[in-house]
Amino acid sequence: xxxxxxxxxxxxxxxxxxxxxxxxxxxxxxxxxxxxxxxxxxxxxxxxxxxxxxxxxxxxxxxxxxxxxxxxxxxxxxxxxxxxxxxxxxxxxxxxxxxxxxxxxxxxxxxxxxxxxxxxxxxxxxxxxxxxxxxxxxxxxxxxxxxxxxxxxxxxxxxxxxxxxxxxxxxxxxxxxxxxxxxxxxxxxxxxxxxxxxxxxxxxxxxxxxxxxxxxxxxxxxxxxxxxxxxxxxxxxxxxxxxxxxxxxxxxxxxxxxxxxxxxxxxxxxxxxxxxxxxxxxxxxxxxxxxxxxxxxxxxxxxxxxxxxxxxxxxxxxxxxxxxx
Amino acid sequence: xxxxxxxxxxxxxxxxxxxxxxxxxxxxxxxxxxxxxxxxxxxxxxxxxxxxxxxxxxxxxxxxxxxxxxxxxxxxxxxxxxxxxxxxxxxxxxxxxxxxxxxxxxxxxxxxxxxxxxxxxxxxxxxxxxxxxxxxxxxxxxxxxxxxxxxxxxxxxxxxxxxxxxxxxxxxxxxxxxxxxxxxxxxxxxxxxxxxxxxxxxxxxxxxxxxxxxxxxxxxxxxxxxxxxxxxxxxxxxxxxxxxxxxxxxxxxxxxxxxxxxxxxxxxxxxxxxxxxxxxxxxxxx
Amino acid sequence: xxxxxxxxxxxxxxxxxxxxxxxxxxxxxxxxxxxxxxxxxxxxxxxxxxxxxxxxxxxxxxxxxxxxxxxxxxxxxxxxxxxxxxxxxxxxxxxxxxxxxxxxxxxxxxxxxxxxxxxxxxxxxxxxxxxxxxxxxxxxxxxxxxxxxxxxxxxxxxxxxxxxxxxxxxxxxxxxxxxxxxxxxxxxxxxxxxxxxxxxxxxxxxxxxxxxxxxxxxx
Numbered sequence: 001x002x003x004x005x006x007x008x009x010x011x012x013x014x015x016x017x018x019x020x021x022x023x024x025x026x027x028x029x030x031x032x033x034x035x036x037x038x039x040x041x042x043x044x045x046x047x048x049x050x051x052x053x054x055x056x057x058x059x060x061x062x063x064x065x066x067x068x069x070x071x072x073x074x075x076x077x078x079x080x081x082x083x084x085x086x087x088x089x090x091x092x093x094x095x096x097x098x099x100x101x102x103x104x105x106x107x108x109x110x111x112x113x114x115x116x117x118x119x120x121x122x123x124x125x126x127x128x129x130x131x132x133x134x135x136x137x138x139x140x141x142x143x144x145x146x147x148x149x150x151x152x153x154x155x156x157x158x159x160x161x162x163x164x165x166x167x168x169x170x171x172x173x174x175x176x177x178x179x180x181x182x183x184x185x186x187x188x189x190x191x192x193x194x195x196x197x198x199x200x201x202x203x204x205x206x207x208x209x210x211x212x213x214x215x216x217x218x219x220x221x222x223x224x225x226x227x228x229x230x231x232x233x234x235x236x237x238x239x240x241x242x243x244x245x246x247x248x249x250x251x252x253x254x255x256x257x258x259x260x261x262x263x264x265x266x267x268x269x270x271x272x273x274x275x276x277x278x279x280x281x282x283x284x285x286x287x288x289x290x291x292x293x294x295x296x297x298x299x300x301x302x303x304x305x306x307x308x309x310x311x312x313x314x315x316x317x318x319x320x321x322x323x324x325x
Numbered sequence: 326x327x328x329x330x331x332x333x334x335x336x337x338x339x340x341x342x343x344x345x346x347x348x349x350x351x352x353x354x355x356x357x358x359x360x361x362x363x364x365x366x367x368x369x370x371x372x373x374x375x376x377x378x379x380x381x382x383x384x385x386x387x388x389x390x391x392x393x394x395x396x397x398x399x400x401x402x403x404x405x406x407x408x409x410x411x412x413x414x415x416x417x418x419x420x421x422x423x424x425x426x427x428x429x430x431x432x433x434x435x436x437x438x439x440x441x442x443x444x445x446x447x448x449x450x451x452x453x454x455x456x457x458x459x460x461x462x463x464x465x466x467x468x469x470x471x472x473x474x475x476x477x478x479x480x481x482x483x484x485x486x487x488x489x490x491x492x493x494x495x496x497x498x499x500x501x502x503x504x505x506x507x508x509x510x511x512x513x514x515x516x517x518x519x520x521x522x523x524x525x526x527x528x529x530x531x532x533x534x535x536x537x538x539x540x541x542x543x544x545x546x547x548x549x550x551x552x553x554x555x556x557x558x559x560x561x562x563x564x565x566x567x568x569x570x571x572x573x574x575x576x577x578x579x580x581x582x583x584x585x586x587x588x589x590x591x592x593x594x595x596x597x598x599x600x601x602x603x604x605x606x607x608x609x610x611x
Numbered sequence: 612x613x614x615x616x617x618x619x620x621x622x623x624x625x626x627x628x629x630x631x632x633x634x635x636x637x638x639x640x641x642x643x644x645x646x647x648x649x650x651x652x653x654x655x656x657x658x659x660x661x662x663x664x665x666x667x668x669x670x671x672x673x674x675x676x677x678x679x680x681x682x683x684x685x686x687x688x689x690x691x692x693x694x695x696x697x698x699x700x701x702x703x704x705x706x707x708x709x710x711x712x713x714x715x716x717x718x719x720x721x722x723x724x725x726x727x728x729x730x731x732x733x734x735x736x737x738x739x740x741x742x743x744x745x746x747x748x749x750x751x752x753x754x755x756x757x758x759x760x761x762x763x764x765x766x767x768x769x770x771x772x773x774x775x776x777x778x779x780x781x782x783x784x785x786x787x788x789x790x791x792x793x794x795x796x797x798x799x800x801x802x803x804x805x806x807x808x809x810x811x812x813x814x815x816x817x818x819x820x821x822x823x824x825x826x827x828x829x830x
């Protein structure tokens with residue numbers, strides 16, 4: 001009951017915000033929604049498949065380039081937007097088949113390598129526009145109805161967030177989803193109980209890529225251009241920070257994490273941009289915040305912010321395992 | 326022919342720097358089971374420190390040593406964050422070292438700005454068999470060789486080195502005989518910082534270093550370490566030298582823009598081959 | 612020498628040892644019997660200081676060494692290095708006195724510990740524990756997986772050390788016959804609790820102990 005009310009409240013606020021925010025606040029609101037979409041996937045991948053991807057930005061980039069290239073070549077924007085998650089997911093299926101044989105740190109580095117390779121290629125190939133990227137991407141439109149205002153993009157973005165969260169909820173509640181939960185705890189145990197571990201991991205990987213691809217697709221229409229510089233390695237790390245902060249494997253946690261980090265970084269950026277601050281202040285502050293939040297949460301709130309708060313309210317702390325040197 | 330020899334020696338020098346980074350990764354991974362994402366950061370810190378210390382008028386030698394020690398200290402601090410807290414899993418530790426790397430960005434930009442910096446190294450060049458070799462390249466190769474020999478002696482011949490190997494070989498048994506495995510892990514991190522620092526000091530005169538150079542360094546270092554399955558220093562050294570030579574040859578003969586892709590692609594292929602071989606072995610044994 | 616009072620050790624919410632009290636006097640050799648999962652190795656780990664008690668006390672009147680279950684050698688290091696590392700606490704680096712005790716080890720000194728047979732590995736584990744010049748020795752599963760003649764050889768060395776040098780020994784065993792042969796006194800641990808204790812001869816006659824530990828035991 002409380003959950004339902006809270007959910008409705010969040011939905012109401014989400015729907016009301018675009019009407020009251022000004023354009024610069026709307027920009028933050030849209031970027032927050034896009035980050036949340038990717039983070040839901042990262043959280044699913046880390047929390048349910050127990051895998052760390054340092055290359056989620058690559059799927060974001062694939063989605064953005066896909067939608068941009070298609071719509072620049074006369075394909076209707078809606079088809080471009082639909083293609084963005086599909087292409088990202090297909091790419092994930094292709095690279096994931098060999099990559100998911102790797103575990104832990106190997107997969108983390110392989111996905112990072114994947115992103116570096118893609119960025120480097122995008123910066124060199126002609127049809128992706130090289131380092132300059134692709135410019136003058138048309139506005140998003142469905143038929144003759146054009147999405148032109150920032151408020152309209154905000155609605156589009158948050159519709160995407162809702163879709164991503166709905167899909168994730170259904171995946172988690174499904175039978176394979178419950179099997180996946182076993183996967184995160186012990187891969188060996190899951191495998192020995194007959195769960196097709198490899199296939200489930202691949203599906204989650206592709207799903208997380210699709211979420212990132214969708215976000216990338218919306219981003220390219222909103223921004224109007226894409227370039228390799230829009231997808232630095234740090235963006236992938238940012239999604240991990242958000243997922244970890246919110247609590248891995250929780251749909252709402254990803255939203256909370258994305259919101260908390262976006263607002264925090266935004267606040268620090270405005271602080272860093274105050275007169276009298278050195279020019280490097282905004283960058284330095286956001287690096288420091290990402291880093292400190294990530295370290296503190298991983299070490300001291302391993303379940304993330306949301307479960308930690310919920311846990312504190314409902315019950316006492318479990319005793320830590322006793323083991324000494 | 327002389328061009329080939331020049332590329333080969335340049336490549337070996339590049340490979341040596343990669344080898345030092347990778348060597349640090351291997352030392353830390355063997356003892357603690359953690360892959361240290363901040364390994365490239367140590368080289369960046371040492372490189373930036375050298376450029377500042379030399380700029381302040383400190384003599385060569387002293388500046389480099391101080392910079393390497395600063396990197397070792399950074400290694401120790403990274404270790405404290407990554408494994409200082411009990412019951413941190415290796416994957417959590419990896420994420421913590423990732424955080425340390427990003428934190429270092431903030432510190433480095435405040436101290437040194439965000440523009441690449443260089444430092445003077447050994448000037449001049451020598452001619453060997455008709456090939457002109459920069460003296461700095463020879464310095465890189467000889468210092469790396471010395472570092473690896475000392476490392477081998479330390480692990481193979483000294484009691485402390487054997488205790489570190491013991492932690493890698495069987496951490497539970499190490500605790501049984503009374504070795505403080507966490508302290509040894511911190512020592513390994515400091516050693517990793519030292520090796521990364523040497524790489525940074527050697528490389529800065531060859532190619533300028535900025536705060537975000539660490540990504541290239543760590544990815545190349547990891548690629549080399551993967552050759553040795555993150556545990557075998559000699560294979561890692563060979564992998565690093567091959568990688569350095571291959572990249573330099575590619576650049577020298579006109580495929581320069583694709584050298585990173587080649588290195589990363591190779592790394593992924595090696596990892597996948599190793600992973601499939603591992604799973605084949607585990608299937609046979611069950 | 613070894614004094615355990617009201618010891619409770621738990622892993623998270625699971626209690627591995629539940630109010631265990633036992634003593635081993637200086638120079639005594641005592642057995643601890645129990646089935647798999649009774650908490651024997653937890654007790655060994657706690658005595659060696661590897662696990663922290665949730666409550667109760669453990670006091671050791673001297674230096675204690677552990678021969679852990681499954682030998683737990685350093686497989687990549689030579690036998691000589693394994694022994695040398697055994698002296699980490701005591702500062703003892705020269706294994707000559709261990710070679711006097713266990714001459715077979717001198718022949719194996721240069722071999723890699725990982726390639727040795729089970730019996731040889733157990734001997735290295737024994738020698739490594741002695742390198743710390745212990746006053747008390749906890750042996751976790753001496754006989755597990757070893758041929759009877761190998762076990763007898765190691766047991767002989769253990770008894771000799773106890774008799775001639777006054778080494779205090781707590782022998783944790785599943786093989787009750789071996790334990791009763793070597794030790795005058797024994798404890799029986801089941802599901803984390805001590806269920807009975809007494810003279811070996813009496814315990815061997817106890818029908819419950821006999822059926823549980825001697826009936827099926829292969830000697």
